[in-house]
Amino acid sequence: MFERLTDRIQGAIRGLRGQGKITEGNIQEGLRSVRLALLEADVHVSVVRDFLEGVKTRALGEEVLQSLSPDQHFIKILYDELQRVLGEGSARLKFPDMPPGILMLVGLQGSGKTTTAGKLARHFLADGHPCLLVPADVYRPAARQQLETVGKAVGAQVFQPEPGDGPVAICKKAVAEAKRKGSHRVIIDTAGRLNIDEVLMEELAQIVRAVAPHESLYVADAMAGQSAMATVKAFHEKVDLTGVILSKADGDARGGAILSVKAVTGLPVKFVGVGEKYDALEAFYPDRMASRILGMGDVLSLIEKAQSTVDAKEAEEMARRLKRAEFTLEDFRSQLRQMRKMGPLEQVLGMIPGLGAMRGVDPSQIDERRLKRVEAILDSMTAYEREHHQVINGSRRKRIALGAGVAVSEVNQVLKQYLTMRKMMLQFKKTGLKGMRRMLGGVGR
Amino acid sequence: MIGKIRLGLKKTREALTDRLAGLFSRPSEQGEATLEELEEVLLTADVGIETIHRLLDRLPKESRSGGSGLKEALRQRMLGLYPPPPPKEGPPPKPWVQLFVGVNGVGKTTTIGKLAAQRVSAGQRGVLAAADTFRAAAVEQLEIWSKRSGSELVRQKEGADPAAVAFDAVQRAVAKGLDFVLIDTAGRLHVKHNLMEELAKVHRVVGRALPGCPHQVSLVLDATTGQNGLSQARQFTARVPVSDLVLTKLDGTAKGGIALSIAAELGLPIRYVGVGEKVDDLVPFDAQEYVAGLLA
Numbered sequence: 166m167f168e169r170l171t172d173r174i175q176g177a178i179r180g181l182r183g184q185g186k187i188t189e190g191n192i193q194e195g196l197r198s199v200r201l202a203l204l205e206a207d208v209h210v211s212v213v214r215d216f217l218e219g220v221k222t223r224a225l226g227e228e229v230l231q232s233l234s235p236d237q238h239f240i241k242i243l244y245d246e247l248q249r250v251l252g253e254g255s256a257r258l259k260f261p262d263m264p265p266g267i268l269m270l271v272g273l274q275g276s277g278k279t280t281t282a283g284k285l286a287r288h289f290l291a292d293g294h295p296c297l298l299v300p301a302d303v304y305r306p307a308a309r310q311q312l313e314t315v316g317k318a319v320g321a322q323v324f325q326p327e328p329g330d331g332p333v334a335i336c337k338k339a340v341a342e343a344k345r346k347g348s349h350r351v352i353i354d355t356a357g358r359l360n361i362d363e364v365l366m367e368e369l370a371q372i373v374r375a376v377a378p379h380e381s382l383y384v385a386d387a388m389a390g391q392s393a394m395a396t397v398k399a400f401h402e403k404v405d406l407t408g409v410i411l412s413k414a415d416g417d418a419r420g421g422a423i424l425s426v427k428a429v430t431g432l433p434v435k436f437v438g439v440g441e442k443y444d445a446l447e448a449f450y451p452d453r454m455a456s457r458i459l460g461m462g463d464v465l466s467l468i469e470k471a472q473s474t475v476d477a478k479e480a481e482e483m484a485r486r487l488k489r490a491e492f493t494l495e496d497f498r499s500q501l502r503q504m505r506k507m508g509p510l511e512q513v514l515g516m517i518p519g520l521g522a523m524r525g526v527d528p529s530q531i532d533e534r535r536l537k538r539v540e541a542i543l544d545s546m547t548a549y550e551r552e553h554h555q556v557i558n559g560s561r562r563k564r565i566a567l568g569a570g571v572a573v574s575e576v577n578q579v580l581k582q583y584l585t586m587r588k589m590m591l592q593f594k595k596t597g598l599k600g601m602r603r604m605l606g607g608v609g610r
Numbered sequence: 611m612i613g614k615i616r617l618g619l620k621k622t623r624e625a626l627t628d629r630l631a632g633l634f635s636r637p638s639e640q641g642e643a644t645l646e647e648l649e650e651v652l653l654t655a656d657v658g659i660e661t662i663h664r665l666l667d668r669l670p671k672e673s674r675s676g677g678s679g680l681k682e683a684l685r686q687r688m689l690g691l692y693p694p695p696p697p698k699e700g701p702p703p704k705p706w707v708q709l710f711v712g713v714n715g716v717g718k719t720t721t722i723g724k725l726a727a728q729r730v731s732a733g734q735r736g737v738l739a740a741a742d743t744f745r746a747a748a749v750e751q752l753e754i755w756s757k758r759s760g761s762e763l764v765r766q767k768e769g770a771d772p773a774a775v776a777f778d779a780v781q782r783a784v785a786k787g788l789d790f791v792l793i794d795t796a797g798r799l800h801v802k803h804n805l806m807e808e809l810a811k812v813h814r815v816v817g818r819a820l821p822g823c824p825h826q827v828s829l830v831l832d833a834t835t836g837q838n839g840l841s842q843a844r845q846f847t848a849r850v851p852v853s854d855l856v857l858t859k860l861d862g863t864a865k866g867g868i869a870l871s872i873a874a875e876l877g878l879p880i881r882y883v884g885v886g887e888k889v890d891d892l893v894p895f896d897a898q899e900y901v902a903g904l905l906a
Binding site for chain 1: 650653654655656659713714715716717723744745746747748750751753754755758768799800801832834835836837838839841842859861863864865867868887
């Protein structure tokens, strides 16, 4: 989401390389690029202004650290400032010990409240908390049916309102039912509304007075523009929000609106929605986001994601083999599978540092189908062949190609790629991430 | 009708007016400073950055110092960015097949519902195609709109092939001699390769049901969208021949300025503007009115 912003800032910073120190003159170009990048990312103009002012003051006022070159120093300052705006620490949802914990989702039409409600329910259920989804949207056609479908998909209960009940009554009764049935979490899905619609905004305030939600979360579209700031402000004034969920962050929108939201409300971002599936909900870590903006990549998120999908045993085995300096086709295959398990490759690659700045690697261009073919080729080998790649001669190649339904040349290509990877893998300990990055960039193309 | 746009843009106008009023009324000593302020005003309205620079670069020298000349020059420049309206042709083919595309949550289904209601009250008969077979209860939502508007509905079960649904709808309209087919598709982020391929397939298959159709492909754009709107429009036009834009949710603080950039870069006219939740809150777009509204 922030890739292009990262590119821009890196471009500006490259201009500083080789200069002796940061001066008013040589920082101008850098600041201009950063300004443009932030504006193109939909960061609100006033936030951009404050942000750049802070960067400039610090950059000029501070002694360049002995250990850093001016461009590195500029990055450090940008990073610090970004982190300051984004806030610190991961923000958890806060519920009382005594259930039910009540959560309310609010926002504009089409921001993704209902889908997010389903994701949250799944999240709570995975933690062992029974949930009750509450359809408080009585306006949009089929909004209730949508929540019911969502509830069925994630295995959460959905409150059944009585005909004629308004949103406030629905919420009250739902909370009572949650208490009766022992639901731990109540998730209120409100109707989308405009911040200038006074009647509907007042309705939100009434719901708050009636059921006093412990968490009132604003669902913010990652594609939102400059109006995001005024909108979230209006909602905040009316319902005393406790946090923000950034939705649709799996697109190419740079999501700068979230910077504005943070700057204006100071509210923590509690989750980020990264897809249409119900497990596509990630924690938000401001420090990681700042790293990502500055091209340091979102390594921690990647590791976390890998940990939750990769079989711990397999990972251990892999680490053991790596230490013994082995990397067989069998390892190649299990790596490929684990990578695919982590989700769409473009999403995974987006988290790898430096990829955004790498020339010619557009993560979205990497062909998933090609990966499938590679897997098919590996599957067509015998277990012995996968452990001992040296034995794969011409006739074996022909057989493998037939088995996978590909041309022999493609088998050759995969073997060649494997050998390159193997070489890099074995150097992995020495080169660190650089090798890994090059390797991943090559697989899908 | 025009009054509706005015109403929808009122907020927009008020916000812009406060800031522009200052600019236009006092000639500035420093032309550059004024331009910078102007840039910010347009940025705040979500006009694309390149468009803004194009607009400001070409402002005649004498008007750069501010005052009313600046406003008129800017208005003319903004109007000049809009593609001219297409020439009126003969009677539209029957059925008129219109495909609606866009990212998630922009208001495709609602737009279709409003448009169907307007067409029916103008004496037409038509069918809605529930080709959003992915999102939970999307079919039910369209079904309610079909009842409200008095149009027919073609649906299959959730998860069905959207192209098949669209194909059936067109066939039915042909067989029954209906006037229009409005095809609802699932919202999809423009960066999702497979989903965009699926959309291209819907378009292709519809053309097989009736050669030459769809006659119109409308990209629905949320007015609260920022700079990303341009990327959306580029990607969608790359996959399906988008013919125009529908700008929704223009009834809030959102200014929908990115539509100006889309119109300028891709030559896509804005056909309709959604300014509220009621059926007749979908109004034909008027460039004069829109630009005037932004600068009034």
